[in-house]
Amino acid sequence: MHPADLKNTSRAVRFDQERLQIEDIADIAAGRARATLSQAPEFRATITRGAEFLDRLLREDGVIYGVTTGYGDSCTVTIPPDLVAELPHHLYTYHGCGLGAYFDAEQTRAIMAARLASLCKGYSGVSVELLEQIVRLLDKDLLPRIPSEGSVGASGDLTPLSYLAAVLCGEREVLRDGVEVPAAQALQDAGITPLRLRPKEGLAIMNGTAVMTALACLAYQRAEYLTRLCTRITAMASFALDGNAHHFDATLFSVKPHPGQQQVAAWLRTDLQCEQTQRNGKRLQDRYSLRCAPHVIGVLADALPWLRDYIENELNSANDNPIIDGEGERVLHGGHFYGGHIAFAMDSMKNAVANLADLMDRQMALLVDSRYNNGLPSNLSGMQGPRAAISHGLKALQISVSAWTAEALKQTMPASVFSRSTECHNQDKVSMGTIAARDCLRVLELTEQVASALLIAVMQGSLLRQRVNPEVAPQASLQAMINALSNDVPMIEEDRRLEPDLRVLLARIRTHAWKLYE
Structure with missing residues (x-):
């Protein structure tokens, strides 16, 4: 699907804290609808409030799982303050071990939309900028190449969703107009600046059920x-x-x-x-x-x-x-x-x-x-x-x-x-x-x-x-x-x-x- 087709799609699915239906995700996946992020001030304030609360905890030396600690069984490992900013990058990097056939374009759009839906509930501590970055990728139809095998379904779809996290940051590969290209090149061509993930954002993207729910x-x-x-x-x-x-x-x-x-x-x-x-x-x-x-x-x-x-x-x-x-x-x-x-x-x-x-x-x-x-x-x-x-x-x-x-x-x-x-x-x-x-x-x-x-x-x-x-x-x-x-x-x-x-x-x-x- 060409990005111009998405812009000309008549139906818009608004992502905020309101309830979505199966048809919303299916229509975005098939190109019958486009994703839009709510501009409502109260919605954006809710998202910002969670991210700012995390920032304050960090300044006050709060202990936050996956932010100032390692992941999973490594939760007892304390991360030195000067390395906290690097932790999200390491999370999606070491989870880049998926195999099997890649999800097709329709399935990938559905996965991106399902993850966006969850993060928009306002309980993940992410920034508005992260949500907007997912919408930008959907709008330009830049689709992460996500291997279909490697998830046990808890802690969520970690390995497949690591490919979404990486692409948001300009790493790995995307499908653009049916052709695989480096994500860094695709984002540059589309005028999209790669993200630098905030301390919990890698975990927020990956530690969820978006892949299975989208499918x-x-x-x-x-x-x-x-x-x-x-x-x-x-x-x-x-x-x-x-x-x-x-x-x-x-x-x-x-x-x-x-x-x-x-x-x-x-x-x-x-x-x-x-x-x-x-x-x-x-x-x-x-x-x-x-x-x-x-x-x-x-x-x-x-x-x-x-x-x-x-x-x-x-x-x-x-x-x-x-x-x-x-x-x-x-x-x-x-x-x-x-x-x-x-x-x-x-x-x-x-x-x-x-x-x-x-x-x-x-x-x-x-x-x-x-x-x-x-x-x-x-x-x-x-x-x-x-x-x-x-x-x-x-x-x-x-x-x-x-x-x-x-x-x-x-x-x-x-x-x-x-x-x-x-x-x-x-x-x-x-x-x-x-x-x-x-x-x-x-x-x-x-x-x-x-x-x-x-x-x-x-x-x-x-x-x-x-x-x-x-x-x-x-x-x-x-x-x-x-x-x-x-x-x-x-x-x-x-x-x-x-x-x-x-x-x-x-x-x-x-x-x-x-x-x-x-």
């Missing part, structure tokens, strides 16, 4: 969309398989009052002719991947409200250590850097999302098997005539779906139970929240791949159902979806390579191209 914000939006998309796919699968729409009857679902499950059933009723008389020869009860779809998708639908609460509460928290109460003039030592709520949310979300992949995998198995698809061609091949003998339809696609599903299911082992004692047993119980969030994003990626394949299958199956049973017509919402998919993916008759079609549909999924159940 959780992005994961939430993808999971929310998948609940709707998987429901639409189920409706199309039911139509293609000549399923029994009475399984989604309103009275039936009124007796099991999970609101998310009821909502999924209601969406299915809008897509299917639930009131129609059952045709002779139709199965009385469909297999579970159709009949129980609201019960599977509904678990995620019912989890979304509390997942939002967990994520947004963490987003709107001051989560470093120590907490600086400038108003009450106290330094409060605690453990708000611990990412347990995000860890549990992400472990839970990836479980529910992987179940969607498994549901769609089972629907795919029914669709391609002529023993179970109620009269459709084997492997949903659309070829007719002599060349039908050499046409294999979606045979290989079903194999790929099984592979992606298996990998998604394998990722559901909860990361939060794998705490490791680290840092001389000071960090002896840690959250693993960032690993959980990364796992969740991988499960979402794989499930979206499954969904892209199922979109091809249910479109193909729906078209073939109308060929086999011309008297059967889909509801308007399903017909509109079939038409939209057909614009991207022509009906498969002669065998062809499907990877380009899958990638087109993946892009549609990840941009939420289809408005589902408005």
